[in-house]
Amino acid sequence: MKVLAVSGYKAHELGIFDPKHQGVTYIKKALEQKFRSYINEGLEWVIISGQLGVEIWAAEVILMLKKEFPEVKLSVLTPFLQQEDRWKEETKEHYRSILQQADYVDSITKRPYDNPAQLRMKNEFIIQKSDAILLLIDEDKVGSPHYYLEPAKKKAETKDYPIYTITPEDLDILIQEVEMERQDNWPNE
Template sequence: MYKVIALSGYKPYEIGIFQKDHPSAAYIKKAIQKELLRMIDNGLEWVLISGKLGVELWGAEAVFAIQTDYPNLKLAVLTPFLGQEENWNDANKEWYESVLAQADFVDSITKKSYEKPWQFRLKNQFFIEKSDTLLLVYDHDKEGSPKYLYEMAQNYQTHQEYPIHLITFADLQDLIEEDASNHWNP
């Protein structure tokens, strides 16, 4: 049973996406929704994100879409530090603020502005220790920022039961092909 999951993955530029509404984002959200719905059947109550651009904010949008049918599903945004959006462009700040406004819980783990990379490591550790499982959009063939959370979760698994659920590029490709075959009209 997964009451609390940590959700993360790539930043948009790491996977060649430069607009929040890029068609690929729809498939990422669909894949996340599919996993979340499966987990809801196993008792999922909370989804934790840190609010970083990309997969996490798309995941938040997936949660919001599911909440219409499953209002007991909650979203927590726990940032690694205060003001993480300060250097983002206006469109990304607006996206971020809209997610924070709809989230069920918002806080910062370190309660201070960015100082050093230890704040990201502390956030990863916090997410792993406070969740029952990790849902990560990550592919071993494309390293990026999710690698650090993935490796920390794998290390955690050596002394604690902690399932890791990956959404890979192959999973996304399967969704695209499934969608194409459902809309094919000879």
């Protein structure tokens, strides 16, 4: 796998409204573990659409890992021009800094938002351009990642297209591991 699409829930779908929320730390740690493994297997590109939440956190992790693995590249393929127009100013600034650091940035429909079909086109285009997808997803919780899951499953029916996931169970295990590690590092009284 050379090109990996990454998506998942928007921050508000996870009940996360503060970038310092503890959940973000665990999600980024889970993403980092996956990315390190994929990089060791030859990953060259990570593609996101720039959606707030898991995709932006994935971009932050990739940009951090580029210091160690400069060969890994980040592509941001937005569904339409100026997707950040209605975001808070602080969020826009952070998003724009990610775009500036990305290796490739483009908009799929080359025009501002005018209909929901642009979002479907974005999902299908990114699936088409990638060799696999990583989704932070809960099969029981409908939301953003499910719009990628359907075209990914469709592609997987006819081509070798792995669908990797990070589930709530995976995050629970990670949290337990981190907590155990912390306890092991506590000074003995």
